[in-house]
Amino acid sequence: MAQQEVLNGGAAEKAVVFTAVKPQLVVEAPKAGDAIEFYKSAFGAEELGRTLHPKRKADQELPLVLSAQLALAGTTVLVSDCTDDSAAPVKTAGTGCVLCLETEDVEAAVAKAVAAGAVAEGELAEGDGACCGGRVGKVKDPYGFTWLICSPAKKCAEAE
Amino acid sequence: MAQQEVLNGGAAEKAVVFTAVKPQLVVEAPKAGDAIEFYKSAFGAEELGRTLHPKRKADQELPLVLSAQLALAGTTVLVSDCTDDSAAPVKTAGTGCVLCLETEDVEAAVAKAVAAGAVAEGELAEGDGACCGGRVGKVKDPYGFTWLICSPAKKCAEAE
Numbered sequence: 001m002a003q004q005e006v007l008n009g010g011a012a013e014k015a016v017v018f019t020a021v022k023p024q025l026v027v028e029a030p031k032a033g034d035a036i037e038f039y040k041s042a043f044g045a046e047e048l049g050r051t052l053h054p055k056r057k058a059d060q061e062l063p064l065v066l067s068a069q070l071a072l073a074g075t076t077v078l079v080s081d082c083t084d085d086s087a088a089p090v091k092t093a094g095t096g097c098v099l100c101l102e103t104e105d106v107e108a109a110v111a112k113a114v115a116a117g118a119v120a121e122g123e124l125a126e127g128d129g130a131c132c133g134g135r136v137g138k139v140k141d142p143y144g145f146t147w148l149i150c151s152p153a154k155k156c157a158e159a160e
Numbered sequence: 161m162a163q164q165e166v167l168n169g170g171a172a173e174k175a176v177v178f179t180a181v182k183p184q185l186v187v188e189a190p191k192a193g194d195a196i197e198f199y200k201s202a203f204g205a206e207e208l209g210r211t212l213h214p215k216r217k218a219d220q221e222l223p224l225v226l227s228a229q230l231a232l233a234g235t236t237v238l239v240s241d242c243t244d245d246s247a248a249p250v251k252t253a254g255t256g257c258v259l260c261l262e263t264e265d266v267e268a269a270v271a272k273a274v275a276a277g278a279v280a281e282g283e284l285a286e287g288d289g290a291c292c293g294g295r296v297g298k299v300k301d302p303y304g305f306t307w308l309i310c311s312p313a314k315k316c317a318e319a320e
Contacts, residue, residue, distance in 0.1 A: 018203065018233035023183045023259055027303040035303045042276035042301065043178065043261065043269075073178035073261060075235060097257035097305060099183055101203065101233060109203075116202035141202065143187040143195045145257060 016109045019152050020102040022076045024067070026095050029081035032065035036079050045070040045077065053083065069153070076153070100148045109149045110137040117142050176269045179312050180262040182236045184227070186255050189241035192225035196239050205230040205237065213243065229313070236313070260308040269309045270297040277302050 027035045039045040048071050053064035064081040082095050103109045106124060114120050118139040125136050134151025141147065187195045199205040208231050213224035224241040242255045263269045266284060274280050278299040285296050294311025301307060 016204065021183070021233045021235040021237060023181070023257070025303065025305055031303060035301075038276055038302060042273040042278055043307075044176065073181045075181040077181060077259075095304065097183070097259070099237075099257070113202040116198055118202055141195075142198060143185065143191060144255065145185055147203075 016103055016105055016112055018101050018103045018109070020076070020100075022078050022100040022102070022153075024078035024080060024098040024100050024148065026080045026082050026098060028095050029064050029083055030062050032068065032079050032081040033062070036065075036068050036070065039070055039072070039077070039079065043072055045072040047071075048076070053081070096146075098146045098148055100150055102150055102152045104152065106135040106137050106149050106151060110139060113139045113141070113147070113149070118147070121146070176263055176265055176272055178261050178263045178269070180236070180260075182238050182260040182262070182313075184238035184240060184258040184260050184308065186240045186242050186258060188255050189224050189243055190222050192228065192239050192241040193222070196225075196228050196230065199230055199232070199237070199239065203232055205232040207231075208236070213241070256306075258306045258308055260310055262310055262312045264312065266295040266297050266309050266311060270299060273299045273301070273307070273309070278307070281306070 025035065036045075036047060036050075040047065048069040050068040051066045053066050064083055066080060066083075068079045070077045070079060078100060101109065110120055110124065118141045121138045121140055126134070136148055136150040139147050139149065185195065196205075196207060196210075200207065208229040210228040211226045213226050224243055226240060226243075228239045230237045230239060238260060261269065270280055270284070278301045281298045281300055286294070296308055296310040299307050299309065
């Protein structure tokens with residue numbers, strides 16, 4: 001066991017604790033606002049907060065939504081506009097459902113996922129990001145799903 | 161308000177309580193088994209249970225996974241093989257991430273979602289389904305996401 005830990009590298013063996021999984025629904029921009037209203041109406045979701053695109057917030061009447069937090073059935077579901085704008089710390093890779101995994105140790109979690117066979121996409125980033133704010137990494141798993149691995153969302157409420 | 165309730169129909173106005181949201185990752189068959197091992201290894205997920213395809217379970221060495229329940233960060237994430245086989249009560253529409261919403265009142269929940277603009281796909285079904293067992297309906301929302309609306313998963317453990 002000790003030998004295996006050495007072979008696999010210390011970072012990959014570090015225990016990683018995840019505190020939340022949040023589905024992030026990335027919709028065609030600028031429809032996130034409409035989508036949020038739909039999820040309220042269709043499923044009784046409650047909006048907990050919304051982070052707007054920093055640049056577009058100043059320039060436009062209809063700012064893009066980097067991330068809105070909706071409470072639904074005891075879980076948080078995130079809704080975002082798809083954006084390839086470089087102002088967003090983590091670019092969305094197109095519309096679709098992404099899973100956000102929250103942890104205090106983003107580096108170790110990304111390393112462990114990559115050691116298991118996931119592919120890291122881009123560098124770790126800081127910012128009031130597509131997901132929850134704080135540190136954010138992105139990996140694609142061997143089955144085609146994208147996971148955002150990020151700091152816990154307590155920073156969300158402060159980001160706006 | 162009373163008039164509006166009549167116009168919208170009673171079912172659509174009925175209060176619907178959702179008890180859980182579970183992301184369901186539908187992978188290319190028969191890779192669900194491998195994917196489950198990957199999520200254990202990469203993210204420390206724990207398998208709570210697994211429902212196999214009823215027909216293939218008898219016929220094949222490698223039965224397809226209708227739904228495996230993984231505990232991850234306090235949430236349940238479901239992993240399923242994509243199947244268009246008619247033995248599955250709710251066909252998967254291809255690989256991708258689907259969101260399962262659990263409620264005791266599947267009919268009212270589907271009606272409310274449709275009233276809000278979602279499109280029902282297929283009829284309500286019973287069975288040890290792609291999701292959690294019990295009653296299952298499927299809707300596609302205006303933003304391209306598929307939601308399974310189904311009975312609470314307490315029936316999962318009994319289904320296998």
